[in-house]
Amino acid sequence: MTELSRRNVFVGAATAAAATALTPFAPARAAAPQAGKQAPSFYRYKVGSYELTVILDGVRPVKLDNSPIRNAKLEEVQAVLRASHLPTDKLGFYFHPTVINTGSKLVLIDTGNGPGSRQTGTGQLPDNLAAAGIDPKTIDVVIISHFHGDHISGLRTADGALAFPNAEIMVPAKEWAYWSDEGAASRAPQGQQATFQNTKRIFGPIADKVTKYEWGKELVPGITAQDTNGHTPGHTSHLVSSGSASVLIQADVTAGFAPLQFHNPDWLVGGDQDGAQAVATRRKLYDQLATDRLLVSGYHIPFPSLGYIEKAGTAYRFVPAPWNPAI
Template identity: 55%
Template sequence: MTGINRRMMLAGAAAGATAAMLPGAKPARAALPLQGKQNPGWYRYKVGDYEVTVVTDGAGTFPLPDKFVVNASKDQVAAELAKHHLDPAKITVPFTPIVINTGSKLVLIDTGYGEEAAKKPNATTGQVTANLKAAGIDPANIDIVIISHFHGDHVNGLLNAEKKLAYPNAEVMVPAVEWKYWTDDGEMSRAPEGRMQGLFKSNRAIFDALNRKVTPYEWNKEVIPGLTAIGTPGHTPGHTSYVLASGNGKVFIQSDVTNVPFLFVSNPGWHAGYDQDGDLAEATRRKTYDMIVAEKLPVQGFHYPFPGLGHLEKAGDGYRLVPMPWNPVI
């Protein structure tokens, strides 16, 4: 058995560099110039008779804020990032809508930030429309758009860069509890200045552009055949997740029960700054994850690393995400 140690690796690298400088050695030539961009981002899998297409909207990277987790110190959060081999000074948050093809309907769950975000300088989000097309899905053929909750990374993509309907032929379905909260003038008047007031204004602008033509749906009922809405409040008052079931297949679509898993799956007691009611979000997270573990459900996470599909296990006081391996067949 041959062993390789660090000294041997360094020696091999040095030898290669020396060989490249020998008289008569031909200079290496790249076959192509550096490309500077990724492949289109989509991935498919089956749930019973239904086909799911995961479509990335991209990911946002930004310096670690002081209060990304409101009940843990910045140093604790940085240490957790480092433990997962991530840059402790930065956060990268993926955004991952999905399309369900039932055989008769194309159903999009959440929309990402939308085309307007993609037009910003150095944009890394707003990729859903382009990735849908790359996956062979025309936005005009989407029959239903289901919204889990009213944060910008889930609703802004309802409009295209011209502020017109991005999915012109789709019925837009929204959680009844969420719709009631964000359209309530009294709730808006009581909202704190800053982010919350901004959310009320941006949500109203989006849904006013739709002439508020939406179909509210209720928790614990099917939104479409095989897709049951599950109330998972705390992140927002009407935050909703889903169980998709077809034949012998089943998957839990968790929306934002957690933000990025490397912080909040292993530390379910941490409260994200985006959670409107941190205590309720934590209680929901623990209840939901205990159920997922007990029932051995695969889980699709909006903020999980692409394609966002995995299994959960108990791990001490928290949980562990086990990503499902890439499947070359559908």
């Protein structure tokens, strides 16, 4: 090796050492910070030419100190949870309003738990609408399935204003008749009193402006109201059809933690007002959906609440539709 070439080697080695010291990707890496929160929860899918967006209003944590099913013991519920690989000491209740873009109208079905519920992990419809790029002022029609607070309380903002100021509000006529009847309120059990009061708070100032609709009617082109009463007297599901495709937005045909009522269709949640009728409706509808292989979306089915129902002996099995990155 010549003197010159030895010097070149030393210079080269020194340059390489300096480069290593300066590189930002040194071998000893710091741990990446954990995100600690989930992605915004909305999910889009197509039904014919309509674009639908399921929007999560949140998940309410429920401690299982008592049975969430009024005609089953806690241990029976826990056995189903254990078989489903779920914790047996707690549950999460999901809430899913749906936005339907028909191409000419922007329609919202149900409105979530409202701003008063945010400390319990729900009331997130406005945040997730924003994340989905949907401005509440652009909603043309709000369709309500029934009057329980988790479906109507999102109609008003924290200061009492209308959350969807330019929307026509459509409600089931039978539901309106029951929850606005002072006589029914005076005869009703304690468990229903909060719904009577909340109905007054939400709808009282706009009673004349609300559209009351009948079952079997097409409310918006392609969206038809279907009688699924039992959970409440006017409980309504909505069949959305475009071209040859359809989805049934069932609302609370199964409620609470919905999978429990697929396993045991005779089980009743606290809100199942007419228990016998709720069970009859559930069985009749699910037999039909299983036969027709119709896509269903459930307000209380875990996110994104979309799938198919199959018969499983005398009960049912919910088969979730897989995430589809194509819309």
